[in-house]
Amino acid sequence: MASHELSRIMRPDDANIVGNVHGGTILKMIEEAGCIIGTRHCNTQNGDRCVAALARVERTDFLHPVFIGEVAHVSAEITYTSKHSVEVQVNVLSENIVTGAKKLTNKATLWYVPLSLQNVAKIIEVPLIEYSSPEQEEAGKKRYEAQKLERIETKVRNGEIIMSVSLPEPYTVAFSQSSLIHLIGPSDCTLHGFVHGGVTMKLMDEVAGIVAARHCKTNIVTASVDAINFHRKIKKGCVITVSGRMTFTSNKSIEIEVFVDADPLVEAEKGKYRAVTAFFTCISLDKENKPLLVPPLKVKIMSLITVYPTKTKRTMC
DSSP, X not given: OOEEEEEEEOOGGGBOTTSBBOXXXXXXXXXXXXXXXXXXXXXXSSSOOEEEEEEXXXXXXXXXXXXXXXXXXEEEEEXXXXXXXXXXXXXXXXXXXXXXXXXXXXXXXXXXXXXXXXXXXXXXXXXXXXXXXXXXXXXXXXXXXXXXXXXXXXXXXXXXXXXXXXXXXXXXXXXXXXXXXXXXXXXXXXXXXXBOHHHHHHHHHHHHHHHHHHHHXXXXXXXXXXXXXXXXXXXXXXXXXXXXXXXXXOSSOEEXXXXXXXXXXXXXXXXXXXXXXXXXXXXXEOTTSOBOOOOOOBOXXXXXXGGHHHHHHHHHO
């Protein structure tokens, strides 16, 4: 099967104040590798040239932290293709170039759809890959059907908004909820003029980290990301609002729900819309990078209780 690898040394601007590389930095590299291999594969046939657009990211676990000065090696492999989508499996290996020590830090699954360069509304058919066995193809088909169903279910909650509350009580949802506003410029975008999925994920991770840090007042790192669903494309020139709120705490982890809303300034008549949604799980660390106890979340808004059963379901998967 087709594969691709990219490597980059981690620099100070990739990390937080204690030297842990931001989860968003790693997510951005994961998406870049996936986009490269997906686009390359979809252009191996005759016909319209295309670019692979990110549609969904499955649960992503951060197995070990990456530090400044280490080299992140990101390898991507296509593991399944349907008529109009590509599944890419990505692994991240960190290397200490002084000691030579290596460790697996991330594993992720991404889904892409190929969009025509001539007509962005046109989805190109994907060249099929060869499987090592019928069982491997059947397993891929089951993953495809499962993610397709979950994307449909996620859209039900797309109308929700995060309400601001004045002078909120500490350790409540309102106290830590945060938003970030970003204008989508040319450097954020693909050849189509739509934002890279990795850019969006990096901003989402930043907001999740801010929410968790406001709650814990400690060093925060990303532990995992549940499925990231890209519902609609975000065009160059849009102003996006990335909002996060806490939905669950355990003794040592915090779950944050993150929304991305896009506002087309030039085409204002189209109105604001929900573009991306995801759940991030963060952990609180002390100065020795050991997990700390998380202050319990005080639930003041009863409607948020409806979110909690989904946390239990995701944890059990």
